[in-house]
Amino acid sequence: MRDLAVALVVFGLLPFVLKRPFWGILLLAWLGYMNPHRLCYGFMLNFPIVFIVAIFTMIGLLVAKETKRMVWSREVVLLIVFVIWMGITTTQAMYPAYAWLQYEKVLKIQIITFMTLLLLSTRERVDLFVWVVALSLGFYGLKGGVFTIAKGGEHRVWGPEGTFIGGNNELALALVMTIPLMRYLQTQAKRRSLRLALGTMMFLTAIAAIGSQSRGALLALSAMGFIFWLKGRHKLLFAILIPAVAAIILALMPETWYERMGTIETYQDDASALGRINAWWMAWNLARDRFFGGGFEAFQAPTFAIYAPNPDNVHDAHSIYFEVMGEQGFVGLAMFVGLLLLTWLKCSHVIRMCKKRPDGGWARELAAMIQVSIIGYMVGGAFLGLANFDYFYHLVALAVVVHDIALRRPAEGAARSVPRAGGAAGSRAGAST
Known part of the structure; x- marks a missing residue:
């Protein structure tokens, strides 16, 4: 069925x-x-x-x-250069068969990203796109939140098998990144019932992220809570609301959850954490030795045998930064971090530009929430290998498009205010003769 x-x-x-x-x-x-x-x-x-x-x-x-409109900005140009660089590193990859398959997947993601850039030409389309993303992942937020409450947090929340968000850690990061977009939609909603529904979805999505038992998600939510307060218009309300919501969520979790989260401080006794650190050292040594990095799928046992402190402890990258470093070298890492930074700065420019404009409130709110989502990705992604996650690249596209629309609207308004030949000015001249 x-x-x-x-x-x-x-x-x-x-x-x-x-x-x-x-x-x-x-x-x-x-x-x-x-x-x-x-x-x-x-x-x-x-x-x-x-x-x-x-x-x-x-x-x-x-x-x-x-209507189609390609917005050429420094972020878009850098993204194109980064995709080309990944193609170059693929030609030098340590495991060409695996690398070309992964590069093909990356190209498909980027083609869809650029198609999205072409067609997100108006505020209405931007809002529709944000609604689809928020509700699509909100489905797992609602489902996972109810599941966590019903089971007392004893079982982890997982995503759909065979997808980018299939694992508990991957799903948790996606959910964390979606909460700010839900908040944007809530600020724009006119009906009280809709604002309440989105608030409930945000609450259950946060519970689902915690219920995944992902330590990275906990750190990302903590960082996002601070940025939410910093970006919010009602700082006193958020100063009360965020700790209250956090206390309610944490009260739902069992003792086993606290034991797992406690390993953040005692990482030296945790086998998983030690394996990640070993993989990070491997990525560092690999990037130092090979200018182009190891290419996609470089985190293999033979690579660890050459570059890792402990050659027998083979792990995935478990970090967007070390993943790019190991696979694309220091040049690729600089491009990736530069894309994060430029996207943040693009949103900051939108916020400044629209601060006192009555027609720019939506752009200011969305730009601020994109920044909060990026913080979630940067913090949560530090412990998860999702550098090629299409969600991040969609956020880049959204930031670029929102900036372009916010720039165009005042110019369009000014153009409409200028009388056209034969218009009002011409009529007055005719009446005086």
Whole structure:
């Protein structure tokens, strides 16, 4: 039944995607973040539905008359250079067969990112896109939050198997990054019932992130709580509300959760933490020895045998920074960190630019919440290897587009205020003769 429902929705919308490719962007976001096909049990489970929707969207981009606008900014240029650099490092990879497969996946993610950039041309489209992302991941927030409360936090919350967010740590990071987007939607909602529903979703999503038992998620939520307070307009309210919500959530968790979180301080006695540190040293030594890094999928046993302090303790990167360092070298790491920094600065410029503009409140709020989400990614990602997570690149696209729209609106308003030839000024001249 699930398979038929998902198939009817997706295939039923494909003809409309050809005429309105922006619908394809929304459909790809739904499929990419909620992964409804991965919740099926029949023919849709492994059906290449994302590829099919992407092809239809690309055809729609070519044939449809829908508004398309590429925003060229320093972030976009740096992203293109970074993608090219990853291609260069792939040609020098230690494990070419694995590396080319991973680079192919990265290219698919970036193609969809650039299609998103082309079609997010108005505030209305930006809001629709944010709604789809927030509700897609909010589904797991609601489900996981209720599950954590019902089970007393004894069992971990997991994502859909075989996806970017399948693991408990990966899902937790995605949920943490989504809470700020939910907050943006809440600030823009006019109906009280909708604001209450989004507040409930934020609360349950935070519980689900904690219920994943991810230590990185706990640190990310803590950092985000401070940034929420810093960016919020009602600092006194947030100073009371954030600790209160945190106390309620922590009161729900069992003793086993506190024992696991306590290993953050006693990492030297935790095998998993020691394995991560060993992998980080391996990435450092690898980047020092190879200018292009090891290429994608470099965290393999033979690499550890050469570069790791403990060659027998083989682990994944477990850090976006050391993942990029080991695979793309120091040059790639500089580009990746530079993209994070430039996106933050782009949002800061939007906030300053729209601070006193009555029409810029939405852009200011969204830019601030993108910054909060990036903080969640930077802190949580320090302990998780999700450098190629499409969510981050969608945040980059959102920041660039919001900045462009905020810049264009005053200019468009000024253009409308200038009388056109034969307009009001010409009428007055005619009346005086």
